[in-house]
Amino acid sequence: MSPTAQRRVLLAAVCGLASCLLLLVLTLPAQRRGAAGAAGGAGGSSSDNAPFFSRVADCSQQLLQQRDWTPAELQAVAARLLTTDARTAAAQAPDGGKAAASGAGGSGSSSGSGSGSSSGSSSSSSYLHLDRLGYDMEAQLRQQVFCEEAFPLMELEAAAAAEGGGGGGFASGGGVAARRLRPGVTMYVYAGDDEVSRTIRDGAGWENELLTEVLWALRQPLPPHALASQRQQEQQKQQQEQQREQQHRRSAAAAAAAAAAAASDGAASLFVAVPTVAQPPAAAATNAGLSAAATAVPPLFVDVGANVGWFSVNVAAEGFAVAAFEGMASNVALVRASVCASGGSSSSSGSSSSSENSTAAAPAPGLGGRLRLYAFGLGSRDTSCFLFSDINNRGDGITMCDVADEAAALAKVPRGYALRGRLPIRRMDDVLLQRQRQQQEGALGDLSRGPAALPSEVKVLKVDVEGYEPHVLGGLGTLRVWYIATEFNPVLLSGVNSGYRPVQLLEDLLERRYRLSTAGFRGPWLSPEEVKRLAADASARKAPLSIYAAHWDLFPRAPHQLAEQAPQPAPTPAAAAAATTPSGPKR
Incomplete structure (x- = not known):
């Protein structure tokens, strides 16, 4: 029997055995x-x-x-x-x-x-x-199972709380409550022991100025020069793919030559097999020119530290794609309940078919197809930490790493705070680019028809993780992020990160080529000297600030030529009408 036939028989036997075991x-x-x-x-x-x-x-x-x-x-x-x-x-x-x-x-x-x-x-x-x-399929299945199994119980608990029964059982001091934000959108929050939930229950909302800025940035089309920069990056990727294909052809030619040489030698041909050369991954784009629609940024909002989901739910309700990251189990349950109550857990994704450079997303029924929740935190490396929070503000988790076990974590929790559980940590680029990388490597297999992959570029990133922000930024890798809204809290930045100077967070954003403002994504913008003075003043007063960062590529001229101006999108009547700068966020 020839070696090829032997391999086929062996493969058939292995497959048969695996089928029997299954x-x-x-x-x-x-x-x-x-x-x-x-x-x-x-x-x-x-x-x-x-x-x-x-x-x-x-x-x-x-x-x-x-x-x-x-x-x-x-x-x-x-x-x-x-x-x-x-x-x-x-x-x-x-x-x-x-x-x-x-x-x-x-x-x-x-x-x-x-x-x-x-x-x-x-x-x-x-x-x-x-x-x-994979991250995407896992998130979809967990959402689906939650809607089918756990959500009916939360509905009953919220109804009991609304009738005065107090709910009970979900969170100490009050269970859960539900608030209808708009037709077809209902949000679940804590019925007590949480400051964010209290403001939502009362109808005031939470950090509405920040939400307004996020929605403004998501609606802005990219300016032509930013699209040109994107096109240049895509062309560089194409050149790299072409180089890999050429390397593959050279390897295939060398393999064929070796096989031919072995075949010419009767004795050697008995021992030398034709080398197997792996096929290169399919190119992501053809050699044709890239159109603007293929290179512009999809409206993706990434919410790191989603808490009970105020930003994620509202942004998804506007029709944008949302990737939400939250590691506290009780917060995760509330966000999932909001998705269940507002359209279920459909796995279809609007990000793959939306207009790439449109000024507004097209609303679709239900949040399940647009809000993808990942029940873990983000950082600069894969690890496992713990979460603790104030007993009167349970959803606002603070990260504690570098502890051996739960007993050591409990010993470090301050008085008036409670340990809330473990927090798995992943890198943002690993999560958002996982399916893209698997597709390039041909490793998707039977998962190739799962949920649509998220866009590989982020239009707006919101980071509010109580001092863990530097680690989240450290996990961006090569991801393109146009706008970043983050909290600058000197007390937590120095408390969570041993030996860390709070000003380093702002310096990191400057090094990543962002302009910074405390008022919004439309400026006024701070000079590097003003940034340092701002950090020193905030550290002295121990006062948190909201920081808005816009990438330099959004601006039409070189940095040394820039005046104090907002990022310049393609001119539209809607953008011109929205040119008024809102008041700064309340802190």
Whole structure:
């Protein structure tokens, strides 16, 4: 039998064995799965996985309608979730074979995917590996399951609180409450013990000046010179792709020459096989010229430190794509409840089909297709931290890293504050560019028809993470961000980051080529000397400030020629009418 035939037979045998194992796992009696789950710990028991698989199957019709999934593909995705080999199970178990529940954060696995542990079986495991599906699919499935399973209970609790029963059970001091923001949009907040929720319940909203600036920036088209800069960057990427293709051709030619030389030698041809050269990834663009629609920035808003979702829900309700990052479990539940109450958990994404340089997004029914919530924090590296917050302002989490375990974290929590749980940390560029990189590497496989990938450029980034802002900016990598709104809190910046000078945050923004203002995205703009004086004054008064940053490429002239002016979008009547600078944010 030839080597090729041997490989085919071996491959067929492996595939057959894998199919048999999958069939065995999926057809185990429920009693045996429950018994195995009891030995494996409450967080990762296989008894929890059986109903989850049923829920994935129940969603098959919706997924088929939205992304043309077939039942076979859906089954493959479920198998990828629920099975792992013995080596993975042993590696996850603290004692090498007998896994115990690891808690909500695990070892820093994304979005709670480590919220449990593998079962005690040494041969196989039903550990739930949502992280294997990628950040986008994981976020979609968690939202879908929440709407189906948990949201009805929150509806009842909010109704009880509205009737005077107080709700109870969700948060100490008052449960949950719901407020209708506009027709079709309802927001869930804490019924007590939270300052942001109180202002929303009272109808005043939260930091409305900042929300106004965010919406203004999202509606602005990019000026022509910024589009030209984008086009130049895209052309550089094309040149790099062409160089990779040329390298591939040279490698293929060398491989063919080696094979031909081996074939000419009868003895050598018995031992030398034709080298296999991997195919290069498909180019993202053709050699044709890039149109303005293909190079302009989609209106994507990234909300880091989403809290109860005030900014994310309002921006998504205006029709823009939103990527929200929040690591506190109770805050995550409230944001997900708001999505459920305002249109469900549709996986379709408006970002892939929206006009790239339009001045306003086209509203679509429901928030689920536009608001994608990631239940973890962002930083400069993958790690695991803890969150704590004021007992009277529970949703405003402060990050605590570099502690060994929960006991050490509890010992460092100040009086009047409470520990709120673990916080997995990821890099922003890894999350937003994951599907793009997988597509280039050809690694998507059966997940290629999942949720639409988010745009690789951010129109507006809002960062409010109570002193952890420098780490979030450190995880941007090569992401293009046009506008940044962040909080400058000298007390928290120096308290959360040992040895950190608060002015370094502003200096970092200047080095990244941003102009800074304390009034809004339309200026007036601060000179580098004024920035230093501002930081010194704020540090002396220990007063937090809102900082608005606009990228230099939004301005029409070179930095040394600039007067005090706002970023110049393409002239439109709407932009001209909105030229009035609002008052600064309240602090």
